[in-house]
Amino acid sequence: MTPTDIDYQIMWNRLIAVVEEQATTLIRTAFSTSVREAGDLSAGLFDRQGRMMAQAVTGTPGHVNAMAESVTHFVREIGAQNIFEGDVFITNDPWLGTGHLHDITVVSPTFRDGKHIGFFACTAHVVDIGGRGFGPDANEVYEEGLLIPIMKFAERGVVGRDLIRMVRANVREPDQVVGDMYSLAACNAAGDRRLQTMMGEFGIADLDGLSDFVIETSRKATHAAIAAVPDGRFAHQMQVDGYDAPVLMVVQLDVVGDRIKADFAGTSGMSRFGVNVPEVYTRAYACYGLKCAIAPEVPNNTGSLEPFEITAPEGCILAARRPAPVSVRHVLGHLVPDVVLGALHQALPDTVPAEGASALWNIQISARPSDPESGLRNAEVLMFNSGGTGGRPAHDGLSATAFPSGVSTMSVEATEHVGPITVWRKELRDGSGGAGAHRGGLGQIIEIEPRDGYDFFFNAMFDRVENPALGRDGGGAGAAGRVELSDGTKLRSKGRQMVKNGQRLRLSLPGGGGYGAPADRDRSLIEKDLRAGKITAEQAKQDYGFEG
Amino acid sequence: MIRVGVDIGGTFTDVALAYPDGLSTCKVLTNYTQPEQAILDGIAIAAEQAGVQLAAIEQVIHGTTLVTNSLIERRGAKLAFITTEGFRDVIEMRSENRFEQYDLNLTLPEPMVAREDRFTLNERMGPKGEVLLPLDPAEVSAMVETILEGGFEAVAIGLMHSYANNTHELQMADALRAAKPDLPVSLSSVISPQMRELPRFNTVIANAYVQPQVADYLGRLVARLRDADVTAPVFMLHSGGGLISVETAAEQPVRLLESGPAGGAIFAADYARAHGLDKVLSFDMGGTTAKICLIEDGAPKTANTFEVARTYRFKKGSGMTVSTPVVEMVEIGAGGGSIASIDTMGRIQVGPRSAASEPGPACYGKGGTEPTVTDANLLLGRLDPDNFAGGAIPLAVAASEAAVATRLADPLGIKAGEAGFGVTEMVDENMANAARVHTVENGRDIEHFTMIGFGGGAPLHACRLCEKLGITELLVPPGAGVGSAIGFLKAPFSYEATQGLFQRIDGFDADAVNTTLKALEAEARSFVDKGAKGAKTTTRLTAFMRYAGQGWEIPVPLDYVTFTRDDAAAIQSAFEDAYRILFGRIIDGLGIEITNWSLVVASVMPDAAPATRFDTGTTAPIMRTRQFYDAALRRMVDAHEVERSALTAGQAVEGPAVIVESETTTIVTSAYRAIGQGDGSLLLRRKEPV
DSSP: OOOOHHHHHHHHHHHHHHHHHHHHHHHHHOOOHHHHTTOOEEEEEEETTSOEEEEOOOSOGGGHHHHHHHHHHHHHHHOGGGOOTTOEEEEOOTTTTTSSTTEEEEEEEEEETTEEEEEEEEEEEOSOOSTTOSSSOOSSGGGGOOOOOSEEEEETTEEOHHHHHHHHHHOSOHHHHHHHHHHHHHHHHHHHHHHHHHHHHHTOSOSHHHHHHHHHHHHHHHHHHHHTSOOEEEEEEEEEOOSSSOEEEEEEEEEETTEEEEEOTTOOBOOSSTTOOOHHHHHHHHHHHHHHHHOTTSOSSHHHHTTEEEEOOTTBTTSOOTTOOOTTTHHHHHHHHHHHHHHHHHHSTTTSOOOOOOSOOOEEEEEEESSGGGOOOOEEEEEOOOOOOOOOSSSOOOTTOOSSOOOOOOOHHHHHHHSSEEEEEEEEOTTOSOOSSBOOOOOEEEEEEEOTTEEEEEEEEOOSSSSOOOOBTTOOOOOOOEEEETTSOBOOSEEEEEEOTTOOEEEEOOOOOOBSOGGGSOHHHHHHHHHHTSSOHHHHHHHHOOOO | OOEEEEEEOSSEEEEEEEETTEEEEEEEEOOSSOHHHHHHHHHHHHHHHHTOOGGGOOEEEEEESHHHHHHHTTOOOOEEEEEETTOTTHHHHTTSSOSSTTOTTOOOOOOSSOGGGEEEESOEEOTTSOEEEOOOHHHHHHHHHHHHHHTOSEEEEEOTTTTTOOHHHHHHHHHHHHHOTTSOEEEHHHHOOOSOHHHHHHHHHHHHHHHHHHHHHHHHHHHHHHHTTOOSOEEEEOTTSOEEEHHHHHHOGGGGTTHHHHHHHHHHHHHHHHTTOSEEEEEEEOSSOEEEEEEETTEEOEESOEEESOOSTTOTTSSEEEOSOEEOOEEESOSTTEEEEEOTTSOEEEEEEEOTTTTOOGGGTSSOOSOBHHHHHHHTTSSOTTSGGGGTSOOOHHHHHHHHIIIIIHHHTSOHHHHHHHHHHHHHHHHHHHHHHHHHHTTOOGGGOEEEEESTTHHHHHHHHHHHHTOOEEEEOTTGGGHHHHHHTTOOBEEEEEEEEEEEGGGOOHHHHHHHHHHHHHHHHHHHHHHHTTOOEEEEEEEEEEETTOSOOEEEEEOOOOOOGGGHHHHHHHHHHHHHHHHSOOOTTOOEEEEEEEEEEEEOOOOOOOOOOOSSOEEOOOOEEEEEEETTTTEEEEEEEEEGGGOOTTEEEESSEEEEOSSOEEEEOTTEEEEEOTTSOEEEEEOOOO
16 A cells, blocks of 8 residues: 555654654653753654654754764764664764763664664763763863764674773763663664554555655745745854853854855854864754744754755864864853844844843752761752743743753752752842843842852853843843852852852853833833832833833 | 532533432533532432432532633632742742743743742751751741731742741741631642642642632532532542542642542543453543543552643643642543644644634534534544434534535645545544553553543544554443543542652661651541541552652552661662663662652542453344444445444444444444443454454
8 A cells, every 4th residue: 555645644743753752761761860850862763864754852952953964974984784683873972973972872773574774863961971070171072081983882682791891981970871871772672663563554664755755845844934034145143251262153144045054154263171062063053043933843854954054164163173172062052043043033023032041051069078087978969040031022031941952940959959058049030131122031040058068069161141142123131140159259150160168159140132122112011020020120210211 | 328429521510420229410511600500400400310309419529620720710819929038939930941942932821929929038948857047037927917918818838848847837827827817828838748849839829829719619519509408518529539528628729620530530440440450541532632541450540740721732841730649641632623724744733722612613513614523523424413412413514524625635635535534543643642652651561451431532533542552452431421420429538648758768767757657647537537437448658769860759659567777678679669660670779769758548449340241242233334434444434333222231243333322422443343341331342363
């Protein structure tokens, strides 16, 4: 029976369920906190040629394009003649995977009746990969931990012991990291079981016809959406903090008919520290930003991603060359959508938001006994925190909400059980949203103190401290971030620092920029903000000319 | 004993009255302004049908969606929330994520309490209940002033780590009660004493928000019933699937959020027990949504958190997470009224938008022009236009054809029948996928389950769902249209008490645990005694445990005993067993933590009367042959039409078949056969492979 379009539609729907189940399996079995709690993972199905057919919607747009590209690298490196039933491939190469060593990508070829028909792939952020640990202070990728080149984790169903022993010997939490490698392989296997059931049910022997249907339908819809964007060349630039020197991000968009190109020529050169971004990760976030604005409803697959042609010249900070350090590439990566949306705004007014805090303010805390002889235990605590998003053409920005990342925060009560810290404050930061017809989202303020008997180190990886999120179309900038002790002592926004017992770390997360002229803001919304204390009477008067 | 169950749903109020000779049921339209009026009307009809005097009714058991509706529609009290300084915005910051990745215009639900009505106290407990910052009595007095001046109708108090030490919450509440005794005050340490500030605060706020309204309604209901000569005590079905007194419900209305749907799960669980089925997937499909629940060993699966009032296409994360004991159900926007449309890629999509009952599907002829699942079922021959709802609602085939043609078939360049197939197949896929994911999340294989289908839409779709899921047996109980109300009559008196108590298993403090459990038992028992004093009871103990470093706990069932230090090993091995079921393996070398305890005390229900099972049968009388579209075969098939009443015990019909009754239609696909059972159920079994 030849499948009809309706059959293909139903199978496509099922494929989405198959990859969601693949992702669910990983979320449930992973050790890594960021996978389980924050959804820092990715899972997808690829055809025999390495074209992505379906991908689970998870918390990390940064994996979207990155993983889509990675399977072709595996095919090239392993060689088609060396792909056997029962094989599982692996890598954490930042330039071939998803941008830093902490992300392990696992690819499993799938077979039907002895014939190779495609691949399942998945990526997860592991708790540790050796080296200096998760932070920006390294000067070369070699310091950042163990790099696993593209290789076989298992061949014909047999796991290679050598790799496992190498990993165990090089990471701080060997049980958890190796456990996660097995989880990744298991999640691909779970996806495969469902795929085989579906193929049996629909009586298809390979994925070729279905893949063509999915990819070409998506490609057509994406091109049609791009064609609706007015032609032209639109340039935009944005300055952000970087590690020790400001970084200028420059993008040029070229829209011609149903094609769109973004190029980052003119962007600052590489940093000596781990804020560099491999190009694959830049492409992922640039594409995510454009796709949200142009074709949000088309599911992710090669057909919906390829029409966004994105390049960055090698050697700039958004296309870092080996062996640059890249551990916290997410900081600048999360800021990429702001700059491409700034360019797109010129083509599509009243569509994109103003700039936001954008980069997550993740904080890795290492609590240490003040007295090493006290017998108290060391403890590691990881927190995810978000500032405000930019105001939008028809709505205020979202307060303390992640964008472009999609991760979640954790409960303070749960965090205080994990390590000896007290979070005295985690609340919205009054007055931090940029003024505008639609106000920027508020940032938040967090105060953390080591508990009795402890000091703590933290790895700062915070941006928008020197360069706030700017407004659009007359909207004002959001408040810049601040990193300090509660007594006002200023701290650095990047790098490892210590907070001693009795001191409190205070993080003031940036607010989003405003959208449109503040004078156009609805008076009732100004009153509402005043009642809620989200703006001060002073701001109401100064920014909005509101006297009450 | 004469008992009556009443379920108030969005459209209908269902009544089921059990009396010594049988069961009398009826449906009346829900009365939104005076819900109790529909109850009185319904009870009067059911009692008259049964020939029972109203005064002879001995128990009234009630469940309602009114509490949920009040949250969704924001019709609750003017509420103040008092919390710890520094944590005023917990309920507004939520989990800091977006539940829809690609929508730049996403809006988040407004917090239940406006920011200016959230007040803070300078106080702080630590995670072990230690006082990090004491509460100043002067500040408490000032807060009382603030609340009184604000003219609030109710107050919720939620302080950090109050599950570990609620002294400060009590101090604040006492001061408020002393100043204004009739002001309703809810405490997070009473309503939901569990770790995690966001769900605990949400829960106490939801409780306080609906409390004045619910208390008022329940008061009126009891009074009106008494006036009508129904003097029997009234009990409420709580979300966890048990009964509590109407007084408890008025104090803790948040326990009623999933009251109605839980009744459906109990209904299915009762049939699971009667038929000796230990692995069941219940599937309840109505006009707007479908609900799926796992029932193992005769008990619906429960959870201690769930999300209420989702604002965005039933999307996870778009509602409000509350922590209260609940029968765990997956709800998806798929029902008979779900609307089909074409997306930008030319794909047929179904739901979650629904034509509901007004205007309803196009074929109702009440002005609906968009094609719905019901329209597609009509075009595919699965519904008989002249015999829908017992002939009460004539269906207009032409209207369905027009809707499907103009909105789907013509734009896609395909035939109406093929588009109709696309609609039902897509909605069946959506439901099957949700069921599959839910079983995977629980570490189960769906192939080993039996499905129990009820609600108006389930019998039409369940057989196809079973084909997709590889399920070989499907049970369709009688009375499926008023399943929840019947379920109420099968529910035990029960109360689940919970308490956060954080320990590592290697430092297991048996005394602290025993003290906590004794208190939980006393609390739970006091509530059960209000309805079932002296009854035989059971206890069910659950510890919530995880590996150190993991974010979420898993429930670990334990025997309720007085623990000693030596029991740590047994608790650990129980955790490992539970972990292995869920995740397929355990992890050596990691610490293990207990975060919460839960203890259920429930009255023991009489065993369900075992149903005599018929696996085969003699052929029932065939009324006629009609055609329907068999999705697996991809063609119209000639099907036997049989009256449901003709399928008595041991009567069978081979698929393809259509079994008709006034409440619904059961489709038996070509791959299945249906056999009548002793209790009026239909058993659909997959035919042996040829």
